[in-house]
Amino acid sequence: MEIERYARGTIGRSWTASPRGRDAVAARAWRRRAEIAEARSATVAPILPYSVVALVGLAFEARIAAGPGVFVICRGPDIAETLHLAYDAGCRSIISFGVAGGLAPDLRPGDWIVASEVLDARASRPTHPAWSRNLLETIPEVRYGPVLGVAAPVADPLAKHDLHTRTGAIAVDMESHIVAEFAAEHGMSFAVARVIVDPAHRRVPDAALIALRPGGGTNLSAILREVLTKPAQVLPLLRIAGDAYAARSALLRLRRLLGPGFGISEADESSDSRAIRLPFLSRLALRS
Template identity: 25%
Template structure:
């Protein structure tokens, strides 16, 4: 069974119309579980444990990422071959699963396979992104994939990451957005709009970020079906290997 991790409600909406409260997981198909974790590594790890406890045999990190490389534009597809943890540890993804996903997605769009690095806070400014890129040689970052990778390694489960770029390397995250994180680390749209009213200097940045978000969301919805189909083929192949009798 495929277990998919998302951190944000919008990432969830790119997969399903079902409402899944943060901190829970739900089946969205006969062989797919989705966990809505909320932002951050601790929640991502706990949600991944929940997926496995409910029967997931392969783990997929799905959603948005921030670009650290100027060549990546909003909506770019990321299929990293490895994840770099905050302490520098490397987590390779499952090579066969990655191969199937790459063959499927590269026929439809450009796909980046460079490392994705873990960040423990939202990387807000171009200078912060540049520093992280220089330190790790990664081209993008998120806050949840490494935690799921650690759990996959501990449980010896297949693991893959599919992300779409939201904010580019030159994008600065508006201060009012940083102040609008709800208690569960979701983003309160009402508070964003309220803060923007009192910070007109953030309006242009918010408009730019909104356009980038729309590009990323469009990408995720476009590749959803191909990713799920390719992942199912991969899981079916694993199942056949496990159940096929050995030959003398």
């Protein structure tokens, strides 16, 4: 099993839209443009309506991230379009925010992490140094290290162990590599502030994975059907629910700590996004 199973996706490539899907995406994009135009027209001082983008993967993360001046984007099929809308709205800073899976064995649910760099199958991109330093000075007992971005959930403890051993990443999520790539392409400052939800030793049950809707919501009927089909998942699902509660509580505290600008100051907004190519990552094999 190759690392590409987890890291093959890039911005917008993995989704093929039906005509109805394209119409829905176009409608959402139009509404977003209208919101931006309305905000601009209502601003009398030369202040941009949005100062920072927060990219999240789940609906509850989006609700926590929301605030004045924050352009919140929940990962979905129209993510490339929405990221460009945020850039056109004047955003020049972007943060990957939400929960993450633990790869380092000592990380527990609710632990806070800040990324030193973001890895994917093709590159390593360092986070903005001053912004990351602000995060480290603001967040108590935070862990600092590389974060791996992937396109598919990493649910198996053995796969988590191998990813940690082979890449050195302390955590994994499905948004940070998108943030890093977009920031590098557009000269934006970027950072990563996450909370661990599932520790490295925890296997994420299928019921928890199929419960996620494309827009980041939870499909409760899908969970029920899966549990009825495989009742043995009930106990693992309850453990994951406990982990998720701890992570959500920690994420709320993290958001309050970071404040309106997610820890970035105007002096920090000059970009220092460089990409270091890592061709060897695409050849890393995982035990099946």
